[in-house]
Amino acid sequence: MPNPARVLVVDDEVRIRELLVETLEAVGYQTDGASGGSEALDKLRAEKFDLVISDIIMPEMSGLELLAKIQKRHPGTPVVIITGNAYKEIADTAQKAGAAGFLPKPFRISQIEEVMEEALSKKQDSVAVLVVDDDPAFLDFLGDSLKSKGYIPLKAPNAKQALELIARHPVRFALVDYHLPDMNAVELLGLLRVENPYLPVALISGMEIPEQAKRSGHVELWLQKPLELSQLFRAIEVLNPDSFDGQSMSS
Numbered sequence: 001m002p003n004p005a006r007v008l009v010v011d012d013e014v015r016i017r018e019l020l021v022e023t024l025e026a027v028g029y030q031t032d033g034a035s036g037g038s039e040a041l042d043k044l045r046a047e048k049f050d051l052v053i054s055d056i057i058m059p060e061m062s063g064l065e066l067l068a069k070i071q072k073r074h075p076g077t078p079v080v081i082i083t084g085n086a087y088k089e090i091a092d093t094a095q096k097a098g099a100a101g102f103l104p105k106p107f108r109i110s111q112i113e114e115v116m117e118e119a120l121s122k123k124q125d126s127v128a129v130l131v132v133d134d135d136p137a138f139l140d141f142l143g144d145s146l147k148s149k150g151y152i153p154l155k156a157p158n159a160k161q162a163l164e165l166i167a168r169h170p171v172r173f174a175l176v177d178y179h180l181p182d183m184n185a186v187e188l189l190g191l192l193r194v195e196n197p198y199l200p201v202a203l204i205s206g207m208e209i210p211e212q213a214k215r216s217g218h219v220e221l222w223l224q225k226p227l228e229l230s231q232l233f234r235a236i237e238v239l240n241p242d243s244f245d246g247q248s249m250s251s
Helices: 014-026 037-046 063-073 088-096 109-121 136-148 159-168 185-195 229-238
Strands: 006-010 030-034 051-055 079-083 101-104 128-132 152-156 171-177 201-205 221-224
Touching (some): 006 037, 014 109, 037 063, 051 063, 051 109, 063 079, 063 088, 079 109, 088 101, 101 109, 109 152, 128 136, 128 159, 136 152, 152 159, 159 171, 159 185, 185 201
Parallel strands (some): 006 030, 006 051, 051 079, 079 101, 128 152, 201 221
């Protein structure tokens, strides 16, 4: 099982830096802070970070300068740029420079999480898990639980967004609610398999799952709400594309 993603927050404003560090820790990341580019580079030399979040305007070294140094010294480490100026040219410059994401202040924590998860899911060693459920509270609960164990949750409240996510990201496991508002879950699983024929899938439901769904051939695991997280984590460990042999497994 992977470890929680380590995130370095770089901002010269103490209040913003500490608030972001504390908030990201609360939702499951291992987080540290740096007051500027030099301190950030020192910390990157001393330990491994999976993602860097940097303000773009800092007195000692700009976020774009820091980005260039990270790309040279720590290639493969994604950098998300944040700024108080929401000008389009700044976003374009950051993206052309190789930033993994860009976000103008002020932003909600859900927005920074979405940008971070997109960046982390593209790393070669990441284990991205697609989570599809139309209950916002349960979706957030699953996302936070997965993050705490080092997985990268890609959350979708419906089938349409799930298909958009799997088209953009290398997903390693899918957790799908049986009752979705816009598509039959079994039909969705068939479409997910078009993008990834060997994608391991767990179907979850608060009610008994019909036998026809279990016989569809698209599902390796059926989980009943309330969910046993230990069973879910074990399933993700066992049913992965490297070891998945196509044999169905029931709970």
